[in-house]
Amino acid sequence: MPLAFLFEKRIRGFRVIEIAAFLCLTALVLVVYFSKAHAGHETAEIGDVDQQIAETQHRVRLLDAELAHLEAPARIEQLSQQYLGLAPIPAKHETPDTGLMEIARQAAEPPPKDSAKSKAATGAAPPAKAPTAAPIATAKTDAKPAGAPL
Amino acid sequence: MSPIDPVSADFPNYREPYGPAQLWRWAVEMVWNVERAFERSKASGRAVDDTRLRIFFVLSIFSLAFVTLGLRATRAALFAPEEAAGHSAPPLAGARADLTDRNGELLAVDLTHYGLYLDPREIWDTDEIRRKLPAAFPKLSPERLDKALHGGRREYLAGGLTPQEMRGVHDLGLPGVSFEEEPRRVYPLGPTAEHLIGFSDAGGRGIAGAEKALDGELHAGAATGEPVQLAMDIRVQAALQDELQKAQAKFGTLTAQGMVVDIQTGEILAMSSVPDFDPNAPGHSPIPNLTNHEAASVYELGSVFKAFTIAMGLDTGVVTLDSTFDVHAPIMVGGHLIHDFDKGDSQLALWQVFTHSSNIGAATLAMRAGPDRMKTYFQRYGLFKTAPSELLESARPILPRQFTDQTLAQIAFGQGISVSPLALATGYTALMNGGLYRPLTIRKVDPAHIPDGRRVISEQTSYQMLQLMRMNVHTDPKGSGHKADAVGLRVGGKTGSAQKPEHGHYSKDNVSSFVAVFPTDGPINADRYLVMITLDAPHVTPDSFGFITAGWNAAPTAGAVIDRIAPFLGVKRIITADAPLPGQVAKPSDMAE
The missing domain is CATH 3.90.1310.10 (Penicillin-binding protein 2a (Domain 2))
Structure with missing residues (x-):
């Protein structure tokens, strides 16, 4: 009878059930102890990671702000103008995608052999200008309009 | 002493009704039984077994309690709530979102x-x-x-x-x-x-x-x-601000301010007022620099008001685009002489009143329409009250004390009424977007949830106003806004130059404004943008032929802004060969766009 054995069998004066209960209790205490110790360790690690995350987030925000400052359009424009001599592109220098091939073709063509000097020397009429890509835009006239604008 | 009730002994079938007395008696019996249990067990020879059971019972209770406590402790240690680890600390007082x-x-x-x-x-x-x-x-x-x-x-x-x-x-x-x-x-x-x-x-x-x-x-x-x-686009904002700074330097203005608005959604894509300040140290800048003149200052903005007057005339049917006005001589209204900036005109069609910016024509139209129509429409445009905006700086207009014939005639061409550029731009968006008045907003708007507007003019009138704006910049050679005609961007616009009122009279300085819209082609609900430039007290420059009117300063500034922001807004250049020959006067029916 296993149940009766637990209650009746004695080992050095202690019933088996009592020893088993003691072992269970000890095991429970140890489990709780190690669990708490482990949890404490984990909590400390989580705290460290939290701290690292907070510091990283702080650094990311700092870097974001720094990036926004460095990439400010006004600053970029000033620097590009100051050091590279760049400026907003006039409309007449713009071309649609379809015009790129024509521009490349013109750039690849060799320059005309008869220079202006030779033309003047020979007195020959200048050859007809080779057709070029249609200008994308014409320069605006700055002439005074007929009526003064109000 | 036995608690046996003598009544129950005498009458075994008698049952006392349930109540407090019976419950009390039952509890006393239970305690008595427990106290005498060991004596009864001993008497029956089962004393040892009974004791074992008791010990087992107590052991079980304690074991259960310890196991429960152990499990709870383990759970508390291993599965603590996340906030306990310091994850979601509340924001500091006064913290603000990005x-x-x-x-x-x-x-x-x-x-x-x-x-x-x-x-x-x-x-x-x-x-x-x-x-x-x-x-x-x-x-x-x-x-x-x-x-x-x-x-x-x-x-x-x-x-x-x-x-x-x-x-x-x-x-x-x-x-x-x-x-x-x-x-x-x-x-x-x-x-x-x-x-x-x-x-x-x-x-x-x-x-x-x-x-x-x-x-x-x-x-x-x-x-x-x-x-x-x-709603702001920082690229558009930077371009606007840069051009305003250049305009201030070039024309020597007191201030230069401007804004860019998405006409269909009412979003303010850019707003700037020069001179500027560093918001990281606002205390280091003079107080006037801190003022957003676009919203917080009011000006007599001059001829840009003619668009409102003409839209009123067209919408009420008082006039058509081809109605004519005699402008050969100044007119007297309420003891006040109204005259035009001389362009040698004698008779103008309505569309020429707009493009030649005729004060006489606008005042005559206002008189024809009458005070009721004028007041009704100008109220609809929101020009008689503070511009509805999230910006709390939005300034109240300065209105005439009384609406007489004289004041209405003056209002028709933008004199005698001071509004903020923000209020004017809000009214203009209603003229250009199909006729719906919507408050301008600084918040980004979901295109699927554009707020309903209040109808102020018909879609047809709005379309006609778009045509007039385009004529003034491109089609009519005598139009006042040619210098805003950014190549291929189908710009329309209206100039406004008004003398500054000072100490009860008008000074020599003026306020130059230009309201531009682009592109003016396409259906009435197409994507379209408004650019408004206001220059306070511009000076003559070597290339302005002695003029300080808006066509020589505010209009080219607006054109330069449009040239730069069009790529950011997705507006592509379309080159057409519709530029009129010099001296050729275009008519509305001739308009290519």
Whole structure:
């Protein structure tokens, strides 16, 4: 009878059930102890990671702000103008995608052999200008309009 | 003593009714039974078994209790709630969410700075402090340091130290020096879009601009970590601001201000007022520089009002585009002489009244329409009240005390009424978007949820106004806005030049304005943008032929802005060969677009 054995069998004066209960209790205490110790360790690690995350987030925000400052359009424009001599592109220098091939073709063509000097020397009429890509835009006239604008 | 009831013994079938007395009796019997249990067991020879059972029973209870406690402890240790680990700390008081433009570019951000403290009780070498601390942190006031060194308690020395500054001081290892974190609002773009973004005080309260207008949202956003997005496009803003600065330098204006608006959604894509200031240190700028003149100042804006008058005339059917006006001589209205800027005109069609900017024509139209129609329509355009906007700076207009024939005739061409450029732009969007009045907004608008507008003019009238605007810039050679005609961008616009009222009379200085719309082609609900430029007291330049009117300063400024912002707004150039020959006068029916 296993149940009766637990209650009746004695080992050095202690019933088996009592020893088993003691072992269970000890095991429970140890489990709780190690669990708490482990949890404490984990909590400390989580705290460290939290701290690292907070510091990283702080650094990311700092870097974001720094990036926004460095990439400010006004600053970029000033620097590009100051050091590279760049400026907003006039409309007449713009071309649609379809015009790129024509521009490349013109750039690849060799320059005309008869220079202006030779033309003047020979007195020959200048050859007809080779057709070029249609200008994308014409320069605006700055002439005074007929009526003064109000 | 047995608690046997004599009544029950005599009458075995008798049952006492349930009640407090019976319950009490039952409890007493139970206690009696437990107390006498061991005696009964002993009497029956089962004393040992009974004791074992009792011990087992007590053991089981204790074991169950320990197991329960153990499991709860394990659970508490291993599965603690997340906040216990310090994950979601509440935001600091006064914390504000990030402010971004419509593309997510950072405009304003809370960054942790540090306050510097000094406790003289922990210092034994004050000379070392005096020598090293100012060297590492030059912004430190020597008087404040002296006062703290001679004090008897921990004192605040300086605030707003950047992490680098804090590290520099910290690395000195000075005793008695400590730091405390403090949030601080930083505007990484500095003096870009500062009037629209605004600024906040050290306590995290919005003072001006979007920072003040969206104060509640920014505080709420700090808790969720969600940024608050503005309608502004920083690329458009930078281009506008740059051109305004150039205009101010070129024309020597007191101020130069402008805005760019999405006509269909009412979003303010850019708003600027020059001279500017650095919102990171607003106290270092003169007070007038802090003013967003686009919203907070009112001006007599002049002929840009003619668009409203003509739209009223067309919408009520009082006139058509081909109605004619006699403008050969000045007219007298209410004792006030109204005349035109001389262009040698004698008779003008309505569309020429617009493109030649005829005061006489506009005043005559107002008189024909009558005061009731004029007042009704100008109220609809929102010109008689503060522009509805999130910006709390939005200024109230200055209106005539009485609406007489004279004042109505003056209002028709923009004299005698002062409104903010913001109010004017709001009215213009209604003229250009199909006739719906919508308050302009600094918030980003979902294209699927554009707010309903209030109809002020018909779609047909709105379309006609678009045509007139285009004629004034491109089609009519005598139009006043030719210098705004950015190549291929189908710009339309209206100039406005008004003398500045000063001390009860009009001075020689003027306020030049230009309201541009582009592109003017396409259906009435197509994507379209409004650019408004206002220059306060521009001067003559070598290439302006002695003129200080808007066509020579505000219009080219608007054209330059449009040239630069069109690619950002997705407006492509379309080159057509419809430029009229010099001297050729176009008619509405001739308009190619």
